[in-house]
Amino acid sequence: MxxxxxxxxxxxxxxxxxxxxxxxxxxxxxxxxxxxxxxxYARTPQVVFPVIKKDDFEKLIPKSIGSWKFETSSGVVLPPPDALSDRLYDNLVTRVYSASEDPAIMFLTAYSNTQDGVLQVHRPEICYPAGGYELTPTRPIAIENGLGGSIPANVFTATGRDRTEHVLYWTRVGNEFPLTWAQQRLAVVKANLKGVIPDGVLVRASMIAPTVDDAMPHLTKFAAELNRTMNKQGRALLSGIKANA
Structure with a gap:
């Protein structure tokens, strides 16, 4: 067989x-x-901060800050437009504040609920040169937040064809206040390792003055008054100040 x-x-x-x-x-x-x-999937960073409606975000920025009053939304140097601008600047407020006893302050703040390494709030050292300004080296400074604490910030001078601006700004990414692009990217990575896509905000105040020494007392005073005047949500969002402050 x-x-x-x-x-x-x-x-x-x-x-x-x-x-x-x-x-x-x-x-x-x-x-x-x-x-x-x-x-x-559990380790994939998740978006944890909700999108803020434009009207709600704008209401967080007071119309009166100390002796300064909101005057106009024009005259502020803006970030350069690019393909990501619509997402980068969903929350963008630009204002000029004037006061009888203090010089006018040009103010800008931009917020995004996602800082994922691709979408990141622009730093002012990018937008001013794009507008034809020459910059002095950026130097770090710790400014009083008006509520007993301090904020790591940066200062530089931007000289253009028709004016010279002295610029004070800070950025918050999650719980970090990065002073450089490298620190900003590192803040995103550190948050990602914790499973979080952080939010981010840029807060910028500038003014025209003969020297940076003339401008700094007014800019730091404005920053302190801003934090004193904002409500708890605004302080937490722009300056990382906890809600019980």
Whole structure:
């Protein structure tokens, strides 16, 4: 009697596939793959900060800040437009504040609920040169927030064809206040490792004055009055000051 070898091989393969050992291996491997997929998803950074409506964001910025009163929305140097501007600047407020006893202050703040390494709030050292200004080296400074604390900030002077502005600004990314692009990117990475896509804000105040020494007392006073005047949500959003402050 002749036995077909191919039939025996098929029967043996079918027997192996149907064996309890192979089925257990399939279950173990499948479970491992599912676990790995679940861990990968759990480690994927998630957006945790909600989008803020434009009107709601604008209401967080007071119309009166100390002795300064909102005068106009024009005359402020803006970030350069690019393909991401619509998402970068969903929340953008530009204002000029005037006062009888203090020089006019040009104010800008931009907020984004996602800082994912691609979408990041522009720093002023980009937008001023794009407008034809020459900049002095940026130097760090700690400014009083008006509520007993301080904020790490930067100062530089921008000289254009028709005016010279002295600029004070800070950026908040999540819980960090980065002073450079490198620190800003690192703040995003650190938040991502915790499973979070951080939010980010730029706060900028500038004025025209003969020297930076003439401008700084007014700019730091404006920053302190801004934090004193804003409500708790505004202080937390722009300056990272906790809600109980």
């Amino acid at each position: 002749t036995v077909d070898a191919s039939t025996n091989d098929e029967n043996q393969d079918e027997g192996v596939l149907n064996s309890p050992l192979v089925n257990r291996r399939h279950l173990i491997l499948g479970g491992a793959f599912c676990l790995a997929a679940g861990l990968a």
